[in-house]
Ligand SMILES: Nc1nc2c(ncn2[C@@H]2O[C@H](COP(=O)(O)OP(=O)(O)OP(=O)(O)O)[C@@H](O)[C@H]2O)c(=O)[nH]1
């Protein structure tokens with residue numbers, strides 16, 4: 001699973017990326033600081049099952065702090081998009097290529113209104129961030145439309161001559177774009193055009209197809225960034241009026257808190273609504289003032305910096321993923337090296353035992369016999385549908401997991 005950070009230049013995408021991945025990619029107050037995309041590992045935060053079972057865990061693929069499990073997924077930070085990017089303006093379409101494969105997008109806007117549509121600095125409160133919301137969705141739709149048009153003759157031929165359903169034909173011609181057959185079917189069904197005569201569809205119909213596909217297959221969540229600035233407040237409500245899902249975010253605040261926590265100056269976990277100073281004596285007066293300001297302007301007003309909140313929303317609400325813990329033995333809840341609850345996997349809702357096996361190893365999946373549910377101790381067939389927080393032992397002729 002891949003989540004993409006998108007937006008016009010200078011909205012704080014790289015700051016958000018650094019805050020989520022603890023990387024240090026360049027950040028600056030001018031447009032196009034990021035040129036090549038950055039791909040890194042971010043985490044969602046979930047209550048771990050260790051407390052329910054009263055065990056000390058030894059996480060391997062994830063980490064667990066005070067009963068909360070942080071589970072990894074890939075996050076990509078891209079170059080800023082400007083109007084006309086789909087036809088090559090700004091840094092153009094190489095990034096659209098990367099973005100179009102992401103399962104969900106976090107669209108960061110500068111809610112303080114301190115950057116124009118091209119990302120140049122202007123006085124706070126003078127740009128309307130609502131414009132950013134519509135422009136980006138339009139750019140993406142036009143980009144998808146371009147790709148669909150390129151393959152339309154081929155797609156139409158398969159339908160009209162080989163009698164393939166339109167969704168299946170699109171699934172083949174757009175195979176690089178990571179759309180599921182179901183997403184394509186849902187899209188085709190909701191368009192009022194004859195799916196058996198794609199040769200008659202007009203350019204405008206392809207744009208409608210692209211827009212619908214985007215809505216069906218690429219959830220976009222809006223991060224109203226820079227809410228530490230007073231000018232952001234009224235803009236958040238205005239953006240919400242569009243009906244989009246909007247999270248108030250302060251990426252700089254999250255970065256500051258995570259850096260301070262890393263240096264053990266404060267106790268703070270991503271997603272917390274407050275922090276505690278560990279050793280007040282170690283903080284400079286400036287740091288004390290900065291933290292106090294951050295608490296007043298961001299944490300008490302919004303209940304957090306919004307970074308973890310938006311990541312969790314993207315994975316669990318927009319994409320509907322579940323967490324599953326594979327183990328080698330349901331009694332010890334451990335793997336073969338005796339690590340208790342070593343791994344937590346993110347899987348799409350609807351995943352089956354066999355899908356979990358496939359995530360672990362193709363050999364394990366190929367030779368699967370059955371699985372055991374650690375809570376009920378029941379035997380599960382490979383086609384059994386997994387539930388959120390399931391702990392599963394897979395029994396495979398390929399050996400213990
Ligand atoms: N006040 C405030 N400023 C922020 C916040 N996040 C980022 N910034 C500032 O916004 C400017 C741009 O940040 P970047 O992270 O480089 O933005 P970007 O979207 O990656 O920019 P490009 O790579 O040029 O597209 C920098 O001056 C950041 O310090 C925030 O939460 N609050």
Ligand SMILES: [Mg+2]
Nearest residue numbers: 013014033034
């Ligand atoms: Mg950047």
